[in-house]
Amino acid sequence: MSLERCGYRADSAGGYALNPDKKTSVNKPATSRQPMPGTRDRExxxxxxxxxxxxxxxSVPDEMLDLLSKLD
Structure with a gap:
């Protein structure tokens, strides 16, 4: 993401300064990518x-095989 899109502009010294014309929110929560629908189900x-x-x-334990053979 470019600095201009974040609310900054190039200043005369070659750096960047907050652009007062651009509305920004200091407390704006960071957005995260939402997983594609069904991704969680697939996982x-x-x-x-x-x-x-x-x-x-x-493998079937020998004890279980012994018990099963007694049922026959």
Whole structure:
């Protein structure tokens, strides 16, 4: 962002000074970029898929297999 857009102007000494003609607000809150709609949902979905994939790849403990075999 240029200094002129922030309310400054070039002065005669080659520096910049606040432009009195430009209305500025000292207490103006900084604006942040808003995420694209659905971005948060996509990130949560990716995280859930990652956790699910890791859980599916884990082996079944021997104790659980033993208990399951007793049900038959």
């Amino acid at each position: 949560v979905g990716e995280a859930l898929r990652s956790v699910y994939d890791k859980a599916v790849q884990e």
